[in-house]
Structures are given as structure tokens and as C-alpha cells.
Amino acid sequence: MRRAFYDTIACVPYGKVATYGQIATLAGYPGRARQVGFALAGMPGESDLPWHRIINAQGKVSPRSGSSHLVQYELLASEGVVFTAQRIDLKRFGWRPEAED
Numbered sequence: 001m002r003r004a005f006y007d008t009i010a011c012v013p014y015g016k017v018a019t020y021g022q023i024a025t026l027a028g029y030p031g032r033a034r035q036v037g038f039a040l041a042g043m044p045g046e047s048d049l050p051w052h053r054i055i056n057a058q059g060k061v062s063p064r065s066g067s068s069h070l071v072q073y074e075l076l077a078s079e080g081v082v083f084t085a086q087r088i089d090l091k092r093f094g095w096r097p098e099a100e101d
Contacts (some may be wrong), residue, residue, distance in 0.1 A: 016095040059088040
């Protein structure tokens with residue numbers, strides 16, 4: 001399951017975001033959004049996986065212990081993702097893989 005999540009997360013393009021639930025569904029595990037979070041939390045520190053592009057269903061960065069949420073804001077902003085009241089417009093910045101076909 002973890003490998004499927006990582007493979008799906010790797011596909012999220014620069015300047016786009018996906019929700020935990022969306023990743024779970026696309027990876028073949030609908031309803032397993034929480035497990036996506038657990039997989040990200042257990043990810044090796046040296047990974048080049050674009051973990052910062054995964055957000056919650058409300059369009060917000062989910063706070064974690066430490067300062068990783070601040071790094072997530074910075075990385076997303078550097079990709080041109082705009083926050084309004086700490087929220088990302090999923091219609092504008094949400095990844096739509098079906099639209100890429």
C-alpha cells in the first residue's frame with residue numbers, strides 16, 4: 001500500500017496539489033486517506049518525493065509536529081501555489097490527472 005501511495009504522490013506535478021483522499025483513491029485504496037498521512041510521516045528524510053504537494057480535503061496544510069508545515073508552505077509558494085487565509089483553492093491548484101489525458 002505504501003509503495004502505491006508513493007508512486008501516486010510522485011506523479012503530482014509542480015504547482016499542483018492533491019488531497020490525502022485523492023492519493024488514496026488514485027492508488028487503489030479509496031477511504032484510506034489517513035494511511036496516506038501515515039505513509040508520508042514514515043517517509044525517509046532524504047526522499048525526493050514531493051510530499052509538500054499533499055494537503056487535506058479543506059485545501060489546508062495539515063499541521064505536523066515541528067516546523068515541517070512551515071517548510072510545506074514555503075515549498076508550495078515557491079511553486080506558485082497561492083494561499084488565501086491559509087487555504088489553497090483546489091479548483092485552481094488541485095491536480096486533475098484525468099484532465100492530463
